[in-house]
Amino acid sequence: MAKPEIKVVNIVVSTSLKHEIPLEKMAATLSNTEYNPEQFPGLVIRIKDPKTSALIFSSGNVVCTGARSMDKVEESIKKIIKSLEKINIRIKIKPEIKIQNIVASGTVGMDLNLNNLAMKLKNTEYEPEQFPGLVYKLVEAKATFLLFSNGKVVCTGTKSEENVNKALEKLIDNLKKVK
Amino acid sequence: MAKPEIKVVNIVVSTSLKHEIPLEKMAATLSNTEYNPEQFPGLVIRIKDPKTSALIFSSGNVVCTGARSMDKVEESIKKIIKSLEKINIRIKIKPEIKIQNIVASGTVGMDLNLNNLAMKLKNTEYEPEQFPGLVYKLVEAKATFLLFSNGKVVCTGTKSEENVNKALEKLIDNLKKVK
DNA sequence: TAGAACATAATTATTTATAAAGAAGGAGGC
DNA sequence: GCCTCCTTCTTTATAAATAATTATGTTCTA
Incomplete structure (x- = not known):
């Protein structure tokens, strides 16, 4: 991987x-x-x-x-x-600046079977004919991921870079569980 | 109250x-x-x-x-x-002027549980995802009310200010009955 | 073959849609 | 020949669209 x-x-x-x-x-x-x-x-x-x-x-x-x-x-x-x-x-x-949203892009380092993930993960939305990415709400990290079959991911909804990294770790944990 | x-x-x-x-x-x-x-x-x-x-x-x-x-x-x-x-x-x-409709706005002076009212009152329509107010046809006063959770109300359908006040009283009577 | 739409999150603030009632008088559908 | 819609007004309170940004990848249009 x-x-x-x-x-x-x-x-x-x-x-x-x-x-x-x-x-x-x-x-x-x-x-x-x-x-x-x-x-x-x-x-x-x-x-x-x-x-x-x-x-x-x-x-x-x-x-x-x-x-x-x-x-x-x-x-x-x-x-x-x-x-x-x-x-x-x-x-x-x-001015007091408040972060409202951070968008990050990266990869989980392995191909993903989106159909399988859509079945086994909770808080998932996957309609490939509408959008090729699988939407995965990672409730425990208060982040939302877009997952693509080549392993590329987009993370949105977090408010700090630290949480982006934590969310990715959590995502990978969850992906391993259902593999 | x-x-x-x-x-x-x-x-x-x-x-x-x-x-x-x-x-x-x-x-x-x-x-x-x-x-x-x-x-x-x-x-x-x-x-x-x-x-x-x-x-x-x-x-x-x-x-x-x-x-x-x-x-x-x-x-x-x-x-x-x-x-x-x-x-x-x-x-x-x-010209002979005829009142066709009066719209009045006010409050019943207390918060309202619209879900509860929708169940217990007759002549009610409540679809919060379509409109936040509960529609209540007060047949006995020939008036229609829009009821909101904060107690604000809109009365429509009457033809005199006197009837607006009577309708509000009747409304409050009915609200007390189901409380 | 390049561009756009599709979907996600978040904020800002304005407008519009939603629903109720009622009259008027044309147009359209069935 | 009926029924619905159009338009005007007013209040109430929700949601959505409006705009900006960014990555991702598929599909469709020009």
């Missing part, structure tokens, strides 16, 4: 700048933004480096997506705050 | 101006109207103060909605008649 491994590919965080934001003005001033309030109430801002995107709401709440590490998340938030200075909004607080 | 209370929030009335109305001309002349005969045969007129809306039909029949008191209904009808003068239609009669 090849070595199991998993790597974080996306971190979703939320934070509050504790300051009202004039989205209309922001959209008019910054070119890397998209704002269609009749479609969605948040303004989209795309940062090139780190390559992330954020949703900014008039309340000052922010959702940042796309970063692969917390360093990149912090950098992104700082760039957003810097951008706000261009419309004369100075954020003086250090 | 907190004090039960209920307040009228919408009165629907119908009346007849006893005069043919050229809806096309009316729509072309008045900016606060909408007329799409292929969609609906009535012309919509929106009044700012009182904030109400009315449907006017070529027959001269009128439906007025949105008022919270009969005073506001009367005011609205008068404004419609005044508007008609702009297209040289003079209504000389005093």
Whole structure:
């Protein structure tokens, strides 16, 4: 069996700048933004480096997506705050960042018989003609996995890298039990 | 138990101006109207103060909605008649207004176990995954209630404020019986 | 042959759908 | 010739869709 491994590919965080934001003005001033309030109430801002995107709401709440590490998340938030200075909004607080979701991708190091797993594991959903992956809710790790027949896996729903690794271990334990 | 209370929030009335109305001309002349005969045969007129809306039909029949008191209904009808003068239609009669429906909202002053009520009360419909309120047809008061778990209620189907209050009392009586 | 949809998780906030009642008067179905 | 839908209004309270991100792999479209 090849070595199991998993790597974080996306971190979703939320934070509050504790300051009202004039989205209309922001959209008019910054070119890397998209704002269609009749479609969605948040303004989209795309940062090139780190390559992330954020949703900014008039309340000052922010959702940042796309970063692969917390360093990149912090950098992104700082760039957003810097951008706000261009419309004369100075954020003086250090925003409290909360991880809401982590997506990780990796492999269990062996091929998987999804049909078999769908029968023997609990909390499973598998409809190959709809989606080729088997959805496995790992309740004990509060994580959800997508399992593919070649052994590749996607882990989502956790809130720390530590839990991603724990979830993978638990997943492998469970896979061994039903083998 | 907190004090039960209920307040009228919408009165629907119908009346007849006893005069043919050229809806096309009316729509072309008045900016606060909408007329799409292929969609609906009535012309919509929106009044700012009182904030109400009315449907006017070529027959001269009128439906007025949105008022919270009969005073506001009367005011609205008068404004419609005044508007008609702009297209040289003079209504000389005093239209006979008939209340068709009253919607009232309030509370019974206590939390409600909707599942329990659905089982023990008659004339009940409760499908929480479709709508969170329980529908309760109070036959003896000719009123229909929407009941919510926090005790808030909506009463509809009555034709007088007096009956709204009677219906609430009857509702509370019935709720006490099954408690 | 490249792209999109399909599915998962999480947050933000707004809109819309859901249900009830009632009138008006056309259109459509059976 | 009936029945349903359309539209207007109002409240209540849920859920879903709207948008962003990311990996995965199958299937379908252009």
